[in-house]
Amino acid sequence: xxxxxxxxxxxxxxxxxxxxxxxxxxxxxxxxxxxxxxxxxxxxxxxxxxxxxxxxxxxxxxxxxxxxxxxxxxxxxxxxxxxxxxxxxxxxxxxxxxxxxxxxxxxxxxxxxxxxxxxxxxxxxxxxxxxxxxxxxxxxxxxxxxxxxxxxxxxxxxxxxxxxxxxxxxxxxxxxxxxxxxxxxxxxxxxxxxxxxxxxxxxxxxxxxxxxxxxxxxxxxxxxxxxxxxxxxxxxxxxxxxxxxxxxxxxxx
Amino acid sequence: xxxxxxxxxxxxxxxxxxxxxxxxxxxxxxxxxxxxxxxxxxxxxxxxxxxxxxxxxxxxxxxxxxxxxxxxxxxxxxxxxxxxxxxxxxxxxxxxxxxxxxxxxxxxxxxxxxxxxxxxxxxxxxxxxxxxxxxxxxxxxxxxxxxxxxxxxxxxxxxxxxxxxxxxxxxxxxxxxxxxxxxxxxxxxxxxxxxxxxxxxxxxxxxxxxxxxxxxxxxxxxxxxxxxxxxxxxxxxxxxxxxxxxxxxxxxxxxxxxxxxxxxxxxxxxxxxxxxxxxxxxxxxxxxxxxxxxxxxxxxxxxxxxxxxxxxxxxxxxxxxxxxxxxxxxxxxxxxxxxxx
Numbered sequence: 001x002x003x004x005x006x007x008x009x010x011x012x013x014x015x016x017x018x019x020x021x022x023x024x025x026x027x028x029x030x031x032x033x034x035x036x037x038x039x040x041x042x043x044x045x046x047x048x049x050x051x052x053x054x055x056x057x058x059x060x061x062x063x064x065x066x067x068x069x070x071x072x073x074x075x076x077x078x079x080x081x082x083x084x085x086x087x088x089x090x091x092x093x094x095x096x097x098x099x100x101x102x103x104x105x106x107x108x109x110x111x112x113x114x115x116x117x118x119x120x121x122x123x124x125x126x127x128x129x130x131x132x133x134x135x136x137x138x139x140x141x142x143x144x145x146x147x148x149x150x151x152x153x154x155x156x157x158x159x160x161x162x163x164x165x166x167x168x169x170x171x172x173x174x175x176x177x178x179x180x181x182x183x184x185x186x187x188x189x190x191x192x193x194x195x196x197x198x199x200x201x202x203x204x205x206x207x208x209x210x211x212x213x214x215x216x217x218x219x220x221x222x223x224x225x226x227x228x229x230x231x232x233x234x235x236x237x238x239x240x241x242x243x244x245x246x247x248x249x250x251x252x253x
Numbered sequence: 254x255x256x257x258x259x260x261x262x263x264x265x266x267x268x269x270x271x272x273x274x275x276x277x278x279x280x281x282x283x284x285x286x287x288x289x290x291x292x293x294x295x296x297x298x299x300x301x302x303x304x305x306x307x308x309x310x311x312x313x314x315x316x317x318x319x320x321x322x323x324x325x326x327x328x329x330x331x332x333x334x335x336x337x338x339x340x341x342x343x344x345x346x347x348x349x350x351x352x353x354x355x356x357x358x359x360x361x362x363x364x365x366x367x368x369x370x371x372x373x374x375x376x377x378x379x380x381x382x383x384x385x386x387x388x389x390x391x392x393x394x395x396x397x398x399x400x401x402x403x404x405x406x407x408x409x410x411x412x413x414x415x416x417x418x419x420x421x422x423x424x425x426x427x428x429x430x431x432x433x434x435x436x437x438x439x440x441x442x443x444x445x446x447x448x449x450x451x452x453x454x455x456x457x458x459x460x461x462x463x464x465x466x467x468x469x470x471x472x473x474x475x476x477x478x479x480x481x482x483x484x485x486x487x488x489x490x491x492x493x494x495x496x497x498x499x500x501x502x503x504x505x506x507x508x509x510x511x512x513x514x515x516x517x518x519x520x521x522x523x524x525x526x527x528x529x530x531x532x533x534x535x536x537x538x539x540x541x542x543x544x545x546x547x548x549x550x551x552x553x554x555x556x557x558x559x560x561x562x563x564x565x566x567x568x569x570x571x572x573x574x575x576x577x578x579x580x581x582x583x584x585x586x587x588x589x590x591x592x593x594x
Binding site: 056060061062063075076077079080081082083084085086087088089092093094096097098101200204207208211212216236237238240241 | 404408409421422423425426427428429430431432433434435438441442443445446516517518543547550551554555556558559575578579580581584
């Protein structure tokens with residue numbers, strides 16, 4: 001699964017755990033413009049960019065790896081979204097590892113063990129250990145929050161906890177999703193790019209958006225985070241490019 | 254000369270029509286025909302070969318085999334008569350003229366023998382030669398909206414062909430990599446989308462474009478179509494113990510035992526390029542499991558693409574062995590085991 005909706009186990013339980021964790025506010029790291037994706041990743045020399053894939057679990061992987069608390073196994077559709085960016089890279093190969101790799105990721109909390117690297121981590125905090133860490137530590141510009149009282153999925157600003165974008169949880173369906181991308185520099189000098197949707201289709205859609213719309217005009221993306229929506233206009237349940245909102249529904253730094 | 258041979262073939266066909274009516278009690282011949290490559294450049298040598306057998310698979314020697322190759326507009330290009338050998342096999346080689354135009358050529362073969370019912374078959378090949386390297390211009394560097402990335406649907410079972418099941422999202426894992434390699438914005442959609450795919454056959458509905466499909470014939474309408482019609486250079490096959498990748502003539506170019514796959518630490522995968530009947534340049538990539546499919550995309554981007562010019566064959570088969578046991582596909586764990594045209 002890519003985002004949150006299809007997390008294995010009880011979705012609500014996971015969301016509540018994440019919500020509690022994310023409520024312990026910390027200071028966000030330095031946001032940077034999304035445009036830095038071009039210089040940091042697309043034009044990175046070989047073996048510099050670090051693509052971190054969410055562990056798909058023993059059924060898919062054939063290996064049972066430990067997960068940090070509250071991080072579930074992912075679905076492989078998240079890998080598709082990551083692939084869009086990997087495919088854009090000009091120099092090969094780049095490093096592709098699992099978030100369950102103890103060589104790169106502290107398995108107790110999801111903290112990266114590398115520094116001064118461009119990092120791609122696609123997948124929601126429920127399934128991606130590194131994303132979970134950055135959101136929990138308030139190092140990412142935005143963090144996901146499930147407001148039970150309001151019945152809303154929310155993206156909140158790490159800097160002050162205010163809501164950057166929200167929608168009713170009932171709005172997210174097989175034919176509608178929200179997708180987010182953000183860029184920042186962490187405390188170890190890593191240039192980090194995180195992206196995910198609420199559901200796996202949103203994550204996939206963001207990969208496509210990065211390749212097809214954002215990538216060709218990357219210099220215009222000077223803000224650190226952008227949120228878009230996808231609405232299935234032709235009823236085929238497949239995120240087509242023209243079904244992703246032309247403009248971001250929210251953005252900021 | 255060609256005119257005389259064509260006349261002879263017409264006469265033979267007419268005679269067969271009569272004979273078929275009169276000799277229905279005779280045993281049935283079975284003839285096959287293959288080409289030594291799926292595609293050629295003008296001036297290159299084309300070898301046609303096949304076998305004449307009875308319905309039980311026993312070779313029939315000394316049968317007369319008539320061969321006619323037509324160009325893309327249906328005009329005879331090459332006509333030849335040969336006899337089957339003692340093992341039932343036959344072959345014929347000719348050179349394509351330098352003036353051979355682009356398109357799909359068809360080689361017709363008919364085998365006949367005294368007191369046997371005749372048999373016929375056909376094979377196709379395209380001009381010019383297509384290789385993985387061809388994909389640089391025809392796919393990855395193609396102008397906008399010239400390429401169709403067709404995903405295997407994980408829903409809409411009612412639109413899957415008989416014998417084709419629902420895909421898993423794992424079958425999508427490497428499509429992003431290949432799409433990301435494109436210089437321009439391209440089209441994409443599902444194999445159950447009637448705007449892209451003829452849902453009665455699995456054939457793409459468009460022509461003179463490029464197609465990228467990932468996933469095996471068991472989950473992908475389009476791959477099923479290309480393999481079922483023997484339009485792809487290789488096709489998937491299996492028995493009780495082994496999975497195979499085979500050439501159109503049935504020879505095995507890659508195999509892996511089912512027991513080797515059970516723990517998800519090994520796989521084989523194929524990358525193949527060819528031209529279909531509508532002039533589309535097709536790239537098919539898949540493994541026996543999702544890991545092979547993902548490995549195909551990862552290897553194409555990471556290893557093949559940087560030196561694409563050296564990949565001058567139409568198809569390649571690779572094997573992945575998880576040497577460090579981490580379950581993840583590392584590039585150093587992939588080895589090429591076969592290639593061809």
